Amino acid sequence: MSLRYALIALLTGRPMTGYEVSKRFGASVGHVWHAPDSQIYPELRRLESEGLLTGEDVPWGTKARTKTRYAVTAAGEAAFREWMNSPASPHHSRDPAYLRAAYLDWADPMKARQYLLSQKQFHTERLVVLEATRAMLADRTHPVLAARLESIDEAEHERIIAFRTYAYDGMIARERADLKWVEDGLRLLAAND
Amino acid sequence: MSLRYALIALLTGRPMTGYEVSKRFGASVGHVWHAPDSQIYPELRRLESEGLLTGEDVPWGTKARTKTRYAVTAAGEAAFREWMNSPASPHHSRDPAYLRAAYLDWADPMKARQYLLSQKQFHTERLVVLEATRAMLADRTHPVLAARLESIDEAEHERIIAFRTYAYDGMIARERADLKWVEDGLRLLAAND
DNA sequence: CCAGTCATGTAAGATGTTACATGATTCC
DNA sequence: GGAATCATGTAACATCTTACATGACTGG
Numbered sequence: 001m002s003l004r005y006a007l008i009a010l011l012t013g014r015p016m017t018g019y020e021v022s023k024r025f026g027a028s029v030g031h032v033w034h035a036p037d038s039q040i041y042p043e044l045r046r047l048e049s050e051g052l053l054t055g056e057d058v059p060w061g062t063k064a065r066t067k068t069r070y071a072v073t074a075a076g077e078a079a080f081r082e083w084m085n086s087p088a089s090p091h092h093s094r095d096p097a098y099l100r101a102a103y104l105d106w107a108d109p110m111k112a113r114q115y116l117l118s119q120k121q122f123h124t125e126r127l128v129v130l131e132a133t134r135a136m137l138a139d140r141t142h143p144v145l146a147a148r149l150e151s152i153d154e155a156e157h158e159r160i161i162a163f164r165t166y167a168y169d170g171m172i173a174r175e176r177a178d179l180k181w182v183e184d185g186l187r188l189l190a191a192n193d
Numbered sequence: 194m195s196l197r198y199a200l201i202a203l204l205t206g207r208p209m210t211g212y213e214v215s216k217r218f219g220a221s222v223g224h225v226w227h228a229p230d231s232q233i234y235p236e237l238r239r240l241e242s243e244g245l246l247t248g249e250d251v252p253w254g255t256k257a258r259t260k261t262r263y264a265v266t267a268a269g270e271a272a273f274r275e276w277m278n279s280p281a282s283p284h285h286s287r288d289p290a291y292l293r294a295a296y297l298d299w300a301d302p303m304k305a306r307q308y309l310l311s312q313k314q315f316h317t318e319r320l321v322v323l324e325a326t327r328a329m330l331a332d333r334t335h336p337v338l339a340a341r342l343e344s345i346d347e348a349e350h351e352r353i354i355a356f357r358t359y360a361y362d363g364m365i366a367r368e369r370a371d372l373k374w375v376e377d378g379l380r381l382l383a384a385n386d
Numbered sequence: 387c388c389a390g391t392c393a394t395g396t397a398a399g400a401t402g403t404t405a406c407a408t409g410a411t412t413c414c
Numbered sequence: 415g416g417a418a419t420c421a422t423g424t425a426a427c428a429t430c431t432t433a434c435a436t437g438a439c440t441g442g
Contacts, residue, residue, distance in 0.1 A: 002289045003429080009296050019393050032292050034285040039430070041395055060393080061439055067393060084293065084300040088308055090315060091289060092227040094402095096195045099225050100277065102360035103202050105353045107277040115281055122283060159385050160298045166381055167295035170374040177370040181363040188359055192352050196401080212421050232402065234423055253421075254411055260421060287430095392439070403428070411420070 003043055006033040008052060008072055008080045013144035015056075015071035018044050024144065028133050031126075031171060044070055052076035097178075101185065109193045116185045123179040130175060134168035137161060196236055199226040201245060201265055201273045206337035208249075208264035211237050217337065221326050224319075224364060237263055245269035290371075294378065302386045309378045316372040323368060327361035330354060 010021060010029050018041050025035050035043075047053040047070075054073055057066040072080075097119065104112050136142035138161065140149065145164060149157050203214060203222050211234050218228050228236075240246040245268055250259040265273075290312065297305050329335040331354065333342065338357060342350050 001428085002287070002292060006292055009292065012299075017393075018395090019391090022393095032295060033287055033289075036431070038395075038397090038432085041393095065393085065438065080296075081299050084296060085304040087311065088289065088293065093286075093288070094195070094226055095286070096226075096281065096284060098360045098364055099195060099199055099202065100281065101363060102225060102357050103273075103277060104356040104359070105349070106205075106274050111278040118280065156298070162381060162385065163297040164295050166297070166378060167291045169377070170294060170371070171291055173370045173374055174367060177366045178363070181366055184362070185359060188355060192355065194400085210421075211423090212419090215421095229403070231404085231423075231425095234421095258410065258421090387442105389442095390440085393437085394435100396433105396435080398431100398433085400431070401429080403426100405424105405426085407422100407424075409421085411418100413418085414416095 002033060003035055003039060004047060004052075005080055005083050006035070007040070007043060007047060008076050010144065011053065011070055011072045012077070012080070012148065014147035015069050017067045017069050019067070021070070028142070028144070031130060031133065032167065044068075047076070052079050104185075104189070109189060113186065113189055116182055116189065120179065120182045120186070123175050123182060127172065127175045127179065130168055130172050134165055134172065137164045137168065195226060196228055196232060197240055197245075198273055198276050199228070200233070200236060200240060201269050203337065204246065204263055204265045205270065205273070205341065207340035208262050210260045210262050212260070214263070221335070221337070224323060224326065225360065237261075240269070245272050297378075297382070302382060306379065306382055309375055309382065313372065313375045313379070316368050316375060320365065320368045320372065323361055323365050327358055327365065330357045330361065 006025075006029060007021065010016070010024055016024070021044065022037050022040050024030070025033070025040060044053065044055070048055045052073060052075055053070045055068045055070050058069050059065070060067040100107075100115065107115070133142070137145055140146055140157075140161070145161070149160065152160070199218075199222060200214065203209070203217055209217070214237065215230050215233050217223070218226075218233060237246065237248070241248045241263065245266060246263045247266055248261040248263050251262050252258070253260040293300075293308065300308070326335070330338055333339055333350075333354070338354070342353065345353070
């Protein structure tokens with residue numbers, strides 16, 4: 001259910017084609033919510049059919065080819081606002097990392113170490129990307145944020161930026177906690193073998 | 194795909210009926226991996242049909258009623274070990290909390306505050322439960338862990354407990370980070386309104 | 387002219403959620 | 415006798431993953 005709101009949220013920044021949306025989901029939005037193309041295109045169509053987005057055919061290339069540029073409608077903004085104001089259902093996290101960690105005694109120590117090292121690399125890389133994105137939000141060089149700010153009263157800019165960076169602060173804090181945890185795991189393995 | 198390994202992992206502690214498994218998923222295992230009854234019972238049957246578990250009918254009550262007690266087979270242990278040794282696919286976290294946080298400017302400030310307060314309560318309560326469970330693992334009063342240890346050479350006990358508590362340390366650290374983040378959010382809201 | 391990007395999906399299957407459904411047993 | 419617990423699901427639907435599929439356009 002969150003995918004649709006992630007899509008609307010993104011498109012409040014500025015209108016985009018499905019392809020652009022899909023690229024964004026591989027980058028900044030993807031940090032917050034991941035989805036593959038095969039979910040994005042159909043969901044955009046569904047949102048359009050429900051009147052939360054408009055799909056405008058714009059010419060592309062030399063021939064009579066077109067691409068669809070989606071924009072949020074007033075109804076879409078209202079639906080998003082309503083979702084934002086609705087109470088959140090408790091979120092069950094289901095992270096296989098904890099399951100593996102708890103039963104690491106069942107793994108070959110070599111493989112366990114390899115696993116933790118790959119986790120370490122994953123978190124390290126993700127941390128770099130998150131921090132870079134947060135910096136782009138803070139200094140307003142983030143393209144979608146910049147587009148969004150243009151359509152908004154300047155008095156509100158600071159507030160919007162504060163919330164966007166706040167979300168990244170949470171993700172960054174979590175990554176740091178996870179990274180430290182993985183490093184503890186490597187020490188634990190080393191101590192045991 | 195992880196549900197089945199969570200089930201096998203739990204049952205390596207000791208044999209259980211579907212009902213006991215389901216209760217455990219509402220408690221300690223549930224911290225690591227959540228699943229409702231409607232997933233648990235069919236999956237246990239599937240695992241039995243694949244030979245990873247055995248289902249033994251044991252009498253229950255006075256009449257000819259029976260319940261099924263599941264136990265891990267050698268094949269089940271092998272499959273679990275194999276999974277533990279396989280490289281982990283990158284895990285895409287999809288936490289609606291970050292999506293909401295990033296767009297908190299769209300919410301009514303009152304509702305945003307209520308939302309964050311409910312998040313705070315959720316994390317606080319979860320933290321208490323996680324710490325209590327971790328303590329029970331550390332002092333070996335956790336029933337499933339205790340049962341598991343009985344069937345295992347004492348030289349290995351420390352190692353097993355270390356990994357079980359290590360998993361909880363990760364979840365606890367994450368909860369603490371999330372809690373701090375939520376509190377920052379409340380301060381941010383207060384500063385803005 | 388060829389590689390990379392832009393553009394848009396379908397289809398099948400796995401997984402997870404929500405709601406509903408039923409009855410025995412045990413303990414007070 | 416009644417409430418809580420034990421026991422076990424089905425059914426419908428939503429969501430997500432994985433694999434496959436196609437072709438035009440752009441820049442070097």
